[in-house]
Amino acid sequence: MEIFLYRTGAERVEEGFAAADLPELLADKTNVVWVDLLGETPEQIQEAKDILLNIFRFHYLTVEDCIETRNQPKVEAFPDYIYFIVHGIKPGETGPGNFATKELDGYLGENFVVTFHDQRFRSIKIVKQHLRNSTFACSRGPAYLLHQILDHIVDLYMPIVDDFDLEITRLEERAFDMKRSDNAILEDVMVLRRSAMRLRRISARQLEVLYRISHGEFLQIPDNVLPYFRDVHDHLQRVSDLSESYRDLVSSLFDIHFSVIANRTNDVMKTLAVLSAIMLPLSLIAGIYGMNFENMPELKTRHGYFITLGIMIAVAGVLLLYFWRRGWIFQRPEISDVPSSTNPPGKKDMG
Amino acid sequence: MEIFLYRTGAERVEEGFAAADLPELLADKTNVVWVDLLGETPEQIQEAKDILLNIFRFHYLTVEDCIETRNQPKVEAFPDYIYFIVHGIKPGETGPGNFATKELDGYLGENFVVTFHDQRFRSIKIVKQHLRNSTFACSRGPAYLLHQILDHIVDLYMPIVDDFDLEITRLEERAFDMKRSDNAILEDVMVLRRSAMRLRRISARQLEVLYRISHGEFLQIPDNVLPYFRDVHDHLQRVSDLSESYRDLVSSLFDIHFSVIANRTNDVMKTLAVLSAIMLPLSLIAGIYGMNFENMPELKTRHGYFITLGIMIAVAGVLLLYFWRRGWIFQRPEISDVPSSTNPPGKKDMG
Amino acid sequence: MEIFLYRTGAERVEEGFAAADLPELLADKTNVVWVDLLGETPEQIQEAKDILLNIFRFHYLTVEDCIETRNQPKVEAFPDYIYFIVHGIKPGETGPGNFATKELDGYLGENFVVTFHDQRFRSIKIVKQHLRNSTFACSRGPAYLLHQILDHIVDLYMPIVDDFDLEITRLEERAFDMKRSDNAILEDVMVLRRSAMRLRRISARQLEVLYRISHGEFLQIPDNVLPYFRDVHDHLQRVSDLSESYRDLVSSLFDIHFSVIANRTNDVMKTLAVLSAIMLPLSLIAGIYGMNFENMPELKTRHGYFITLGIMIAVAGVLLLYFWRRGWIFQRPEISDVPSSTNPPGKKDMG
Amino acid sequence: MEIFLYRTGAERVEEGFAAADLPELLADKTNVVWVDLLGETPEQIQEAKDILLNIFRFHYLTVEDCIETRNQPKVEAFPDYIYFIVHGIKPGETGPGNFATKELDGYLGENFVVTFHDQRFRSIKIVKQHLRNSTFACSRGPAYLLHQILDHIVDLYMPIVDDFDLEITRLEERAFDMKRSDNAILEDVMVLRRSAMRLRRISARQLEVLYRISHGEFLQIPDNVLPYFRDVHDHLQRVSDLSESYRDLVSSLFDIHFSVIANRTNDVMKTLAVLSAIMLPLSLIAGIYGMNFENMPELKTRHGYFITLGIMIAVAGVLLLYFWRRGWIFQRPEISDVPSSTNPPGKKDMG
């Protein structure tokens, strides 16, 4: 637990208070108090619960929601404060598909902000560092302080979205690779699809929360701070719009995959067909002169054998020419080298 | 039929009343009365009907809806009470696709809650046990008591949703299994699809009911109880959001299935092509030396036969090398062992 | 044309009036008058037109809409009455896809209900029989009487919906049947798709009409009758929800069909591949010993021929074993007997 | 330019006025004036512009919109008049896909209707003929006169929609035709898809215009005329609903096409497989007895050759029987004759 106190007009943000000091600090309505509660261990959780219930006297249900961790983003108004849940995001270790969300619960009152989280937030750490350097954020009141926290949380969504873009482009390239394209790519696509759906779901709910916060529904947020929240809302809007479009892109990965398989099967078929087309007639010729009729004049001619071999070569040549003309053979290479040049612009396109 | 009575300030919730006691109990507006009607047998249904129509004098139409069992969730306001239908859920025996719904009809008045159901509800049993141990729920009034019941009903949706997640992952693995993938999986996918649609339909309607209950539309629910209903609403929202996304996931199972079949066909084709590519030329060579021309110098050479055999082996070797280079042979195993490692993270992803 | 009259307090509903009696009957505002006009022949239509325009003095446009029969459901308020169009449904003769709709036009005023239809309605016949037996419906006023008619009309939608369920299940089974699956099934699917779309379109428009009627928009419908109309609305809601989901199910029939064809092609390919894989090597062996080299030592051995035959059988055996291991042969039967057991629960699922 | 004047109470609609007469005609507020401007030539356009700007003094922007011709349907209110753009429809010459739209711009004021169009409208011609025969439309005021024009314009949408129905059915039949099905059908499907999208887009925007006109938003349209506009709106609603469903139907044409190709490939594969299955074993037998082993007892028997031929025929017979049983041969005809009987009801279904 960390407590930050800004007394109106003070030159520094004070720190290092204990829970017992809170009632006094909160009594002075000109103070701005930020109580940041970390609930990593059972003891911390118990302490946080005590503070929330006994000192702040928040609604029991909200305290319960704080401690539980599978809640969706929401915001609720109570007579003296608003309660909110937002989700921070943490990039996955193995890829964008593995991003994790972290719940941040909080309260905003007349002269205080309370935040509770069971995991460390990089964005909260940054805001704390700002406070230690400057009173700017605090001097504008608790709503502005809250805006600072949410702004940093939403800022961390953007790199995830960029990772998605990259991953989709990478999968696209893999899908187009005719040599290696196999079912393994489908599994990666499935992982991405689930993640994109998750991102969309989370950002949609979060957007709703920010919309309500930023459009003047709550009295705890003064009018002059609303534009700042609207700004956060607009940033998240972009995340939401993009994650919406990933669904479409991911499903076209399936289409590309199918197309590549189909083309490959087509390729195999052509090879087989050309091969059979050449070998079968030659075999037939050989078969004919392998017949045991007594009266087969060609067999007795002097150069019959060599003429036959010549005919075979000629037939093969004509057939090869025919298939080459029809585009069934000797044309593959020039096709597969196109991707590398046209794809990069496609990628930039999403920017 | 079971009747629970809480007299304001009492230390225990009383039980064991008969229908005849109801008018007296209800007359005292400070009481909290819960009448739980079970309609398993025709006699019970008749008794319930009597109580609802003659003692409570509820609207005839609602009583009819109680007894019928194919209704959709709804809530309706009457001057003195609200009438609601919600659906409980019961996991299926053979899989998540077989979950069943149970209708719970009920009324909420100034000082009473009435519930009617034709099947036993585990959630109602739990609430009863709570009442026997503590007056807490009752002391907060009938609306809070109703919240308790609905909360337990909605809580039982979550395991079903988790089962869906598991089942989808299981089907995904089956779909990726190149050896066994057959049409049987499609039937299981169809069953799941229908169930996911059913879950979505039910949770959507139910969500509507809870939204209306939890947003202050009904006077029977005091403002201080609304947050509790909103909490139930939020839980169900998650169920609804997830069931929405199952539709997408289920339909990508089809895509995976198609892809696996296509890849398998491709595989078979390659085998056939490689085989023909090797056998046909060798057969042609054998055919050539099977011709009966009189003048075929090779036939008379001493090692002609062995040289021919050697040429055949060489041709086969060159062709095998060619197809191996092209990736058509001896590459399958390394592909199929990928799934087991990348899929589990994908699964956790939905959490 | 049939006219039913209920005088407040009377014990029976009177019948057998002529058009000329109407002005008198309508003048007494305590009467409840139902005029049911059948427009099967041009004469009947002319008579109906006269009554609607000259006696009731309804808006000319509505009378025109009555007589025309390609209108969509709608409801419109006029100062003294409301005009509505609803659609009854008639099961098709050859299947659920051939269901037909019948237009019912009507007016509801202070003390009258007028209905016009160019085909006989079973639901109207039933209501008439009720009226002949009991004054209950009439004694509750014209709005309640109208509710009775609409209720019976909507009730007849449910069997159609059940038929759709059955038909989809039947087509699903056919689609899974690997032996018979052909393009004919696609045509039946197309017919079903068009019908499901039609059902959805009709029920959606009708739902709109019932929503407006049942939510207190029209003064002609007293508050105490609204719950009855809401009940009808809820029944139709279920029809609409289900017909919405049929679209999804019908389109998965296409997916199943494709999958079955793909699997079948796969099957054919395997047969061809296995066959070629066994025959071609054996033919090669035979071809080798059919060569005419002078120096082929094996040809002169005593048991060369039999040893060669033995080798051929051995090669065939090894190849068969290999393909059996790979799952390409002798595995089909166990797959195709799965459907019959897993499909029925899937069917029940929609209930 | 044509001007129609109806003086209240007059027995005929007067014609043949010049632009110069307009100020006088419009000054009398009891007159109903219809100015129909045709803008086929630059001179006509210039004249129309003069009248609109100098006599009627309409907003400059609307006059500009009149003359331009790529506008979407809209309606806008100005203090003294409303300005609207609607689109008439003209069936295509080569098929429903080629239907064209014609822009009709217009103004409705207290005592006048102005229409401007750069192509001739059949619907306007019809209204003019009506006016020459009867004062009915004019006597009900300018709003009713406008309704007449719009009604005739919307009426011409219906045949286009019917043409779409026919064309879809025709393409469906072609798609099912296994002999001719080729990529050419896809191009026709694409043309239809684009047209259906266009029809949907136009009717959706137009519907919006008619909705606003018919729901009392504009003071220029008296309440007693609203039902007439609502009627037009409802007709267009049907067009919009149907064009919505065409999208679905058109995309199932793709599915049918794929299915037919897949079935045909399957067919070809079966032919190939059956053929190979019969020829390869027979060739093997022939190959075996073509070997040159010295000790091959069968070769010396008297009837060896004939027995071998017999065995060949027997093997072929057994294989043919096997494939016939498996349904691979001799079953095609009974499939392809189904369409003609089941499709027509499907067509009527959309009615």
Added chain:
Amino acid sequence: MEIFLYRTGAERVEEGFAAADLPELLADKTNVVWVDLLGETPEQIQEAKDILLNIFRFHYLTVEDCIETRNQPKVEAFPDYIYFIVHGIKPGETGPGNFATKELDGYLGENFVVTFHDQRFRSIKIVKQHLRNSTFACSRGPAYLLHQILDHIVDLYMPIVDDFDLEITRLEERAFDMKRSDNAILEDVMVLRRSAMRLRRISARQLEVLYRISHGEFLQIPDNVLPYFRDVHDHLQRVSDLSESYRDLVSSLFDIHFSVIANRTNDVMKTLAVLSAIMLPLSLIAGIYGMNFENMPELKTRHGYFITLGIMIAVAGVLLLYFWRRGWIFQRPEISDVPSSTNPPGKKDMG
């Protein structure tokens, strides 16, 4: 930085002021001042920042948004001015898929318009030229001046949309081209898909901005200027509607591609099947007469060999006839020449 000043009643728009003159110019409320800030270099950006913050005293957040360049279109009201972001569009160099967007930030106040952009806008250049020639735009107030700028920006969207149309038609033709159709087309389709999604996203957000501006939400825009903004809105509406439909069209490109591949595979299969069907029986005949039975009467006949050759030719002829009848051979050319004639009308269809 360029400043344009119009003094009410003046005959020319004045130019060439410096930042220092602004306070004086703005003080006279009858002036119309347009300050156009270009932020290409860091110095220009710094100067712009100074002007926006110190002279105009705009909200800090909006100034920050000006300078940043990855914002989405939006509009926000402040007490004395409105702040907006719109996106201009710049056609791509290599195709419609590469179009780029340029951000234009701006403010509209009682007597001023401020615009800020970090790239040169062709539309702004055009408006400046107009100002130099005529006072018309300025004399109608700053809102009208802003309309001029937005109008020119939106006008440049239309050619991009037309390019999309063309590109889709071009890709369609390529997709139909059976000879060249390969995976390269899929990549171009993917690029187009991403661009269409981007265009839709941008135009949707922009439409929202224009809707709010043009529907009287902001006091800075007088009622008589609203129709002009509505006009801009309607133009953008068309862009948005079309970009919506591109999604559909682009995804049918995938369908066409699949169909062409499938048809081609079918073609290859047929060739293979026909070939095998003819060669295998002939080879069998040759094989039979290559057997070494001692007693094979045909071998000794005089014309046996020639009769056998004759039979072979006859068999081949019959089979060719059979396959020709079945439509498997000699029919391809007449199919592929259809596109060129039916596609152009399809193209025009979108107009």
